[in-house]
Amino acid sequence: MGAVLTSHAARELVLRSAAEFTAHFDLSAQEAAALAAMAGDLAALTPGFVRKRERGLRAAMPVTWSVLASEAGKLAGDYLESRAPAASAALDALGFADYLVAAVSLLPDERQDKGVIVDVVRLERLRLLVSGTEWPLRPEPDEVPLDPRRIDPRRPLRLCPGAAVERFTFDVRTVRAGSPAEMRARLRPDQANLLCFQRPADGEVVVRRIDDESARTVKLIGLRTGAVTAAGLGEPGRSRLGKLVALGVIKGAGA
Amino acid sequence: MTYIGVAYRPELDGLFRGRDPAVDCTELIADRYFGTTGFSRAWELRRLQDIPVIIHGLCGNAASVHGPDPGYLAQIRRLADATGAIAYSDHLAFTCAQGRPLGHLAPNLFDDELLAAAKANIAAITGLTGRRPCLENLAVRTLISGSRYTPEEFILRLLEASDQWDCLLDLTNIWINSRNRAVDPVAFVDALPADRIGYVHLAGGILVHGEWVDSHSRAVHGEVFELLDHLLSRSSPLAVIIERDGNWPGAEAELREDLSRVRTIVAARSLAGTPP
Numbered sequence: 001m002g003a004v005l006t007s008h009a010a011r012e013l014v015l016r017s018a019a020e021f022t023a024h025f026d027l028s029a030q031e032a033a034a035l036a037a038m039a040g041d042l043a044a045l046t047p048g049f050v051r052k053r054e055r056g057l058r059a060a061m062p063v064t065w066s067v068l069a070s071e072a073g074k075l076a077g078d079y080l081e082s083r084a085p086a087a088s089a090a091l092d093a094l095g096f097a098d099y100l101v102a103a104v105s106l107l108p109d110e111r112q113d114k115g116v117i118v119d120v121v122r123l124e125r126l127r128l129l130v131s132g133t134e135w136p137l138r139p140e141p142d143e144v145p146l147d148p149r150r151i152d153p154r155r156p157l158r159l160c161p162g163a164a165v166e167r168f169t170f171d172v173r174t175v176r177a178g179s180p181a182e183m184r185a186r187l188r189p190d191q192a193n194l195l196c197f198q199r200p201a202d203g204e205v206v207v208r209r210i211d212d213e214s215a216r217t218v219k220l221i222g223l224r225t226g227a228v229t230a231a232g233l234g235e236p237g238r239s240r241l242g243k244l245v246a247l248g249v250i251k252g253a254g255a
Numbered sequence: 256m257t258y259i260g261v262a263y264r265p266e267l268d269g270l271f272r273g274r275d276p277a278v279d280c281t282e283l284i285a286d287r288y289f290g291t292t293g294f295s296r297a298w299e300l301r302r303l304q305d306i307p308v309i310i311h312g313l314c315g316n317a318a319s320v321h322g323p324d325p326g327y328l329a330q331i332r333r334l335a336d337a338t339g340a341i342a343y344s345d346h347l348a349f350t351c352a353q354g355r356p357l358g359h360l361a362p363n364l365f366d367d368e369l370l371a372a373a374k375a376n377i378a379a380i381t382g383l384t385g386r387r388p389c390l391e392n393l394a395v396r397t398l399i400s401g402s403r404y405t406p407e408e409f410i411l412r413l414l415e416a417s418d419q420w421d422c423l424l425d426l427t428n429i430w431i432n433s434r435n436r437a438v439d440p441v442a443f444v445d446a447l448p449a450d451r452i453g454y455v456h457l458a459g460g461i462l463v464h465g466e467w468v469d470s471h472s473r474a475v476h477g478e479v480f481e482l483l484d485h486l487l488s489r490s491s492p493l494a495v496i497i498e499r500d501g502n503w504p505g506a507e508a509e510l511r512e513d514l515s516r517v518r519t520i521v522a523a524r525s526l527a528g529t530p531p
Contacts, residue, residue, distance in 0.1 A: 002352030005361055038364065038400045045397050049359045085358030087314070087327075088286045090295070092358065134293035137300055137337060161293075203298045 001035065004042045006053070009081050011046045014039050050080055053092065060093030061124045064100060066177040067117050067184060075103050090132055097125035113184045119172045123207070126166055126196045131205050133162025133198045144252030148245040153231035157241075158253040159222040163197035165215045173207055197249050208247065214240040218249065226253040257487075257521050258307060258341075258494040261510055263299065266503045270510060271303060277514055280307040280341065282496045286314065289330045300338060309454065309494060310335045314356060315345030315380060317390055318363050318409075320372040321352055328383035335386060342454060342493055344389040344423040345380070347373070347410065362395045365402040365409040374417045381419045389423035389453030394431045394460075394469040406432070407443050414451055421453030424492070426482045427475070431460050431467040444486050454494040457483065457517070471500035474509045480516055487524040495521065 003010045003025065014021045014035060022032040035042075054076050058065050065072045079099045086092040100121045107114045144155065171192040175184060193215035195208045210218070217237040221228050230238050244250040260278035261270055270277040281303060288294045312331050316323045335343050348360035363369055380388050395406045404412060410422070424447070426440075433440040457480075459473030475497060483495065495517050499506055 001349075002355055002357050005359065006357055034364070034401060041397050041399050045361065049357070049361070053358055084355050087356050088289070089358070090287070132295055134290035134295055135297035136293045137297055201298060203296060 001038070001042065003084075004035070004039075005046055005049050006085055007081055008046065008050055011043055015043055053080060053085060056089045057093060057096045060089075060128060061097060061100070061121075062177040063175060064097075064117075064121050064124045066179065067113070067120050067175065067181075068104075069181075075100060078103075090128075094125070094128055094132070097121070097128050101125055113181065115189070116170050116172060116175065116184045116187050119168045119170045120175050122166065122168065123172050123194060123196075126164060126194070127205050127207070130162045130164060130196045130198050131203075135161065135200050144254060146245045146250070146252045148242040151230045151241055151245065152252075153238075154229050156226050156253040157221050157228050157230065158225045158251050159218065160197050160200070160249045160251060163195065163218065163222065163249050165193055165195045165210065165218045167215070168192050168194055171209060173209065195247075195249065197247075199248060206247075210244075211240070213237060214244060217241065217244065221250060257492055259514060259517050259521060260306075260494060260496050261514065262311070262496055262498045263303065263308075264499060265299065267499065267507055267510065268302075269507055271306060276306065277511055278306065280309065280494055280496075282309040282311045282344075282494075282498075283334075283338070285310045285312045285331055285334055288334055294334070294337070304338075307341045308338050309342045309344060309496070310338065310340040312343070312345035313360070314350045315376075315388070315390075316349065316351040317345060317376045317380065317388075318347045318369060318373050319349040319351065319376070320368060322372065322376045323380055323383070324351065324354070325379075325383055328380060332384045332386075335384065340386075342389060343384055343386040344391060344453070346393060347390040347413070348393055360393055362393060362397065362399060362406065364399045365404040365406060367403065370404075370409065370412055370416060373413055377413075377417050377420045387419065387421065389421045391423040391425050391456065392428050394425075394428040394435075394467075396435045396466060398436075405436075405438075407438060407446075411446055414448060421451050422447060423454055423456060424452050424486070425456035425458075425469075426479050426486065427456065427458045427460060428469055430476060430479050430482060431469050434467045440482055441485060444482060445489075447490075449490040452486065452490040452492045454492045454496065455483065455486065456496055456498055457513070458498040471498045472502035475513045475516075480520065483517070484520050484524070487520060 004014050018036045057076050079096050083095055086095050104118050104121050169189050170187050171190045193210050195210045195218060198205050213236045217233060217240050230241055258280035260280040261267060262282040271281060288296055294300055310331060314327055346360050349363040350357055350360060392410055429440045429443060432438045457475045458471045459475050460467050460469045461473060497510060497513050499510060
């Protein structure tokens with residue numbers, strides 16, 4: 001019954017061939033008879049359930065949905081049929097984002113805006129991942145505020161939870177839902193490190209372009225959080241630290 | 256006393272903030288805040304820390320032969336403990352089959368097997384959350400063939416079968432059901448034991464292709480306010496919560512009007528008081 005409620009394909013199967021459905025789900029004769037009796041009711045319920053789930057996916061990835069245009073509905077349909085709902089809407093959206101990252105890489109290479117679309121999907125997935133960051137209800141006792149202008153070189157550093165940096169072929173921060181295709185086509189390749197993190201005070205997901213040295217610094221502190229000091233970063237990384245601290249993405253850890 | 260509030264949505268933040276919040280309490284959709292080391296959307300929990308909260312689960316799976324997931328209930332307990340929740344609720348719904356979430360609040364085959372399962376599920380929910388749950392009645396248009404009971408009869412039977420739960424009585428769902436099916440809303444409200452009404456939901460629905468849908472996107476219907484007035488003539492729920500999930504332009508003003516109307520009804524029934 002659960003499968004029928006969440007899948008158009010399962011609904012069609014139970015209506016068209018209850019015997020096939022029974023064999024596929026290894027149902028007992030009693031279960032099959034009960035399902036056959038309620039098939040019409042389940043057929044009435046299913047479309048609403050699937051539509052509601054699709055609305056959730058569309059809302060979670062509005063920019064991707066917009067740039068994919070008519071293909072978005074088809075890809076979403078494929079995802080909805082192939083994947084059972086997740087434990088929460090947020091997890092379902094993340095599953096859809098992973099699915100799209102793989103699916104859009106298979107778009108025809110001759111498609112002019114393929115590279116932009118791939119990066120749009122990756123950035124929206126990154127935003128979703130970061131938006132699920134867990135925070136303590138109260139500041140953690142070992143979190144030390146830092147003055148970006150005077151960073152103690154011996155203070156261990158930590159990366160803000162959930163912060164992540166990825167390298168993109170295009171700087172797709174400017175692509176919005178509803179951006180015309182011609183505008184996207186005008187985007188030129190522009191290798192960009194995009195840093196994504198969530199402000200713990202208000203939940204706002206922030207995306208900033210950072211240079212290669214800052215990206216290396218963020219990754220190093222993230223990998224060895226609490227074990228790296230400003231002194232241990234070396235000069236190039238240290239020079240970028242103030243800006244990252246001012247952004248709130250690097251904090252001090254207890255000694 | 257009866258708390259009067261609105262279910263928390265970030266789009267309605269203005270109702271919950273400032274020196275003079277429009278609400279006495281709020282209701283949080285629990286699943287949005289779950290976490291392992293911390294809490295998702297912790298800033299909202301911090302922002303609401305001075306307002307009494309009710310924890311509202313979506314996946315308790317109370318009306319299912321598969322029953323609730325202990326891990327899910329552990330998350331509920333953790334969140335309710337952390338927020339000092341004044342109540343905990345979920346739905347009298349089928350939400351999960353053999354570990355696979357449906358992502359929806361589905362009706363089920365209302366029969367004696369489900370009645371026995373729901374009774375056991377409520378005992379498990381009570382034990383694992385450490386709280387007496389309030390369970391919400393659904394808006395149900397499609398009845399599953401083979402059901403022995405209507406959804407309303409099932410609720411009444413389950414109240415008799417188990418004394419470990421109370422109703423989260425969604426008056427809009429009752430009214431919507433009465434529009435879509437042969438249900439007498441007043442008779443159903445009267446049939447519920449007055450001391451088993453935990454708290455109340457109100458919302459506004461829409462008419463789609465001739466059927467009412469509980470969309471939570473409009474002002475509360477006048478008939479639902481009348482039903483609230485009737486309910487309060489015989490029961491003293493902990494809270495009256497208005498739900499809104501869409502149609503945001505103008506929603507805050509509409510909700511302030513609805514809150515004012517609820518306050519008038521509650522005051523007239525001499526239930527109002529100052530929150531402790």
